[in-house]
Amino acid sequence: MAFDIEMIKKVYERMPARVEAARKLVGRPLTLTEKILYSHLWDGNPATVFERGKSYVDFAPDRVAMQDATAQMALLQFMQAGRPKVAVPSTVHCDHLITAKVGSSEDLHTAEVSNKEVYDFLSSVSNKYGIGFWKPGAGIIHQVVLENYAFPGGMMIGTDSHTVNAGGLGMIAIGVGGADACDVMAGLPWELKFPKLIGVKLTGKLSGWTAPKDVILKVAGILTVKGGTGCIVEYFGEGVTSMSCTGKGTIANMGAEIGATTSTFGYDESMERYLRSTDRNEVADLANGIKQHLTADAEVYANPEKYFDQLIEINLDELEPHLNGPFTPDLATPISKIKEEAEKNGWPTKIEVGLIGSCTNSSYEDISRAASLAKQVANKNLKTKAEFTITPGSELVRYTIERDGFLETFDQIGAKVFANACGPCIGMWARVGAEKAEKNTIVHSFNRNFAKRADGNPNTFAFVGSPELVTALAIAGDLTFNPATDYLINEKGEKVKLDAPTGDELPVKGFAVEDAGYQAPAADGSGVTVAVSPTSDRLQLLDPFAAWEGTDLKGLKLLIKAKGKCTTDHISMAGPWLKYRGHLDNISNNMLIGAVNFFNEKTDNVKNQLTGEYGPVPATQRAYKAAGIGSIVVGDENYGEGSSREHAAMEPRHLGVRVVLTKSFARIHETNLKKQGMLGVTFANPADYDKIQENDVIDIIGLTEFAPGKQLTVVLHHADGSTEQFAVNHTYNEQQIEWFKAGGALNIIRKQVVN
Numbered sequence: 019m020a021f022d023i024e025m026i027k028k029v030y031e032r033m034p035a036r037v038e039a040a041r042k043l044v045g046r047p048l049t050l051t052e053k054i055l056y057s058h059l060w061d062g063n064p065a066t067v068f069e070r071g072k073s074y075v076d077f078a079p080d081r082v083a084m085q086d087a088t089a090q091m092a093l094l095q096f097m098q099a100g101r102p103k104v105a106v107p108s109t110v111h112c113d114h115l116i117t118a119k120v121g122s123s124e125d126l127h128t129a130e131v132s133n134k135e136v137y138d139f140l141s142s143v144s145n146k147y148g149i150g151f152w153k154p155g156a157g158i159i160h161q162v163v164l165e166n167y168a169f170p171g172g173m174m175i176g177t178d179s180h181t182v183n184a185g186g187l188g189m190i191a192i193g194v195g196g197a198d199a200c201d202v203m204a205g206l207p208w209e210l211k212f213p214k215l216i217g218v219k220l221t222g223k224l225s226g227w228t229a230p231k232d233v234i235l236k237v238a239g240i241l242t243v244k245g246g247t248g249c250i251v252e253y254f255g256e257g258v259t260s261m262s263c264t265g266k267g268t269i270a271n272m273g274a275e276i277g278a279t280t281s282t283f284g285y286d287e288s289m290e291r292y293l294r295s296t297d298r299n300e301v302a303d304l305a306n307g308i309k310q311h312l313t314a315d316a317e318v319y320a321n322p323e324k325y326f327d328q329l330i331e332i333n334l335d336e337l338e339p340h341l342n343g344p345f346t347p348d349l350a351t352p353i354s355k356i357k358e359e360a361e362k363n364g365w366p367t368k369i370e371v372g373l374i375g376s377c378t379n380s381s382y383e384d385i386s387r388a389a390s391l392a393k394q395v396a397n398k399n400l401k402t403k404a405e406f407t408i409t410p411g412s413e414l415v416r417y418t419i420e421r422d423g424f425l426e427t428f429d430q431i432g433a434k435v436f437a438n439a440c441g442p443c444i445g446m447w448a449r450v451g452a453e454k455a456e457k458n459t460i461v462h463s464f465n466r467n468f469a470k471r472a473d474g475n476p477n478t479f480a481f482v483g484s485p486e487l488v489t490a491l492a493i494a495g496d497l498t499f500n501p502a503t504d505y506l507i508n509e510k511g512e513k514v515k516l517d518a519p520t521g522d523e524l525p526v527k528g529f530a531v532e533d534a535g536y537q538a539p540a541a542d543g544s545g546v547t548v549a550v551s552p553t554s555d556r557l558q559l560l561d562p563f564a565a566w567e568g569t570d571l572k573g574l575k576l577l578i579k580a581k582g583k584c585t586t587d588h589i590s591m592a593g594p595w596l597k598y599r600g601h602l603d604n605i606s607n608n609m610l611i612g613a614v615n616f617f618n619e620k621t622d623n624v625k626n627q628l629t630g631e632y633g634p635v636p637a638t639q640r641a642y643k644a645a646g647i648g649s650i651v652v653g654d655e656n657y658g659e660g661s662s663r664e665h666a667a668m669e670p671r672h673l674g675v676r677v678v679l680t681k682s683f684a685r686i687h688e689t690n691l692k693k694q695g696m697l698g699v700t701f702a703n704p705a706d707y708d709k710i711q712e713n714d715v716i717d718i719i720g721l722t723e724f725a726p727g728k729q730l731t732v733v734l735h736h737a738d739g740s741t742e743q744f745a746v747n748h749t750y751n752e753q754q755i756e757w758f759k760a761g762g763a764l765n766i767i768r769k770q771v772v773n
């Protein structure tokens with residue numbers, strides 16, 4: 019059995035008392051989100067009222083999930099913690115590193131060969147530390163989590179932004195960086211700013227061509243890509259209860275596209291049906307036992323405007339199918355307006371490829387409804403005009419849809435079935451001719467459609483729609499086709515209309531699979547050796563960072579004074595560097611190569627103060643390191659915004675940068691710096707940024723009395739012999755100061771384990 023029933027029992031046993039305590043404490047009815055959050059407090063029973071959008075709270079998530087690209091550094095760090103086993107149930111999923119090219123078996127084989135060392139590492143480290151391992155081909159992390167691990171009222175984190183998908187089964191599921199995952203696996207609390215709440219009330223019922231995907235496409239149009247930031251979205255209303263659990267998963271999945279922390283739904287019969295059909299009767303029975311706690315208090319949904327910070331209402335009876343795009347998932351156009359918009363904006367209307375599947379939309383229901391359209395191609399003497407591909411979300415779904423004849427139906431319209439993996443959704447699509455960068459249109463049922471996301475071609479106009487609409491559009495080959503109203507001309511020259519899609523929420527004969535691709539960990543992993551070749555260029559075991567030397571930091575060379583925006587992408591670029599996510603020294607060759615040097619306005623070109631020559635940032639820093647000289651990075655406002663990528667903090671630490679001094683930090687990056695034992699400080703007076711000169715040698719004074727709330731002093735030694743000094747602020751608390759002194763949080767955890 020893959021899921022941990024004992025853990026779920028514990029969560030459900032403690033939930034009623036904690037919900038009751040929270041209700042008393044806040045003195046009003048509770049939303050579902052609040053019930054789940056308050057029952058997952060690190061300190062146990064609720065004792066403080068948290069302020070939405072303000073309070074930082076320590077939580078105790080129930081699970082951790084990691085995908086193969088991000089799991090590498092998370093687990094290399096976890097190994098540093100010295101724990102014999104993960105503290106909470108955790109899983110690894112091999113889905114991101116498989117290129118879609120020829121078709122599922124060949125592509126899978128190619129990936130197994132080219133990523134062998136990564137897979138061997140992930141498999142052995144999972145085996146050793148009690149982590150469930152899902153092999154390449156088993157499926158996409160979020161689909162596999164929904165099928166096996168998600169449970170109503172639970173809380174999980176995952177090292178992927180679409181971890182939020184599990185909200186479809188009533189969880190609070192949140193995407194995080196590897197450092198956070200490492201902490202939770204090591205038994206530490208996980209901190210989150212208590213979110214604001216957006217309520218979405220769905221009235222009416224989906225019918226005809228409209229699908230759950232259209233709900234979130236509409237919401238994205240309303241809220242835009244930033245509208246959910248810092249918020250949890252809670253859906254409710256009659257429209258929710260009439261929708262399938264996997265449909266809810268699709269909506270929750272794309273909450274990431276509106277920047278939401280996560281989305282969730284109250285427990286209902288669709289969830290119970292899904293739990294039972296995926297072999298989790300015990301979970302369904304337990305959930306039924308505490309159902310009233312797995313949804314909001316009745317008063318909340320009766321008067322939602324009183325309990326949510328923002329309220330949106332959508333009538334599903336009036337909702338039209340949508341296409342969102344191109345180039346951004348919040349540009350929402352109802353299908354009846356596409357023709358007009360395409361003409362106005364010059365979008366290419368010939369559809370080259372329709373792609374269905376991915377973690378967003380590859381449920382049995384999705385596939386069966388898309389297949390009902392594919393079937394009509396032969397029945398109505400049509401010919402599919404565009405290419406058509408399917409990326410099943412899991413082997414469980416793939417096996418079942420093959421058994422039920424859907425894959426054969428798709429085969430008859432010339433479809434290509436890719437491996438159960440991310441493939442075209444994450445740019446791992448070796449699309450023939452993409453390198454020509456021709457302007458073209460594709461439609462897909464994935465979630466993101468930024469330029470280059472699918473095939474690397476910046477001129478591919480990608481539109482996001484439901485799998486049903488994507489299939490209909492691929493058949494028509496025309497972006498302006500509205501299947502609800504328009505006719506097609508078939509091979510006999512007759513006018514025909516597609517019937518609205520039909521399908522089954524769940525397989526009538528039940529799900530089936532021969533080998534789901536799961537590898538359980540060893541009961542006792544102490545004898546298992548983790549496979550990392552010392553000559554590998556993709557993986558490298560980590561060495562603990564050195565502890566603070568106990569003195570002020572003096573004689574630091576200015577490495578770079580970054581100008582303007584400096585996101586985690588500028589600090590640690592993605593793209594070709596993804597390959598080195600498990601090799602700290604190699605990936606450090608991208609350190610700050612995207613940052614703009616204040617003094618010459620160039621990227622990756624800074625002065626080496628030892629030679630006076632200009633060169634790349636990483637090489638310059640390596641020269642300082644080789645000479646045993648520390649350095650400092652100076653940044654502008656909101657330094658480190660973007661992702662929670664811990665590499666952006668680990669690389670400077672690894673290469674010997676001692677201090678990052680900025681006008682302000684993005685909070686997650688600031689915490690990541692602290693965790694790695696780095697000193698991150700901010701100008702008390704932001705105008706002091708202007709005092710930093712290119713040839714400065716810099717001291718940080720006051721570290722021997724480093725204390726919460728106490729300023730430090732920066733002394734600048736300019737090249738002309740003059741000096742200036744000013745105060746800098748920091749946000750280190752007692753514990754974080756200990757991290758700094760020990761050389762990093764993991765050094766402390768390891769000590770605790772040894773002691």
Ligand code: SF4
Pocket residue numbers: 113158159160178180376377378439440443444464465
């Ligand atoms: Fe991310 Fe796409 Fe993979 Fe889903 S299918 S996990 S969105 S890359």
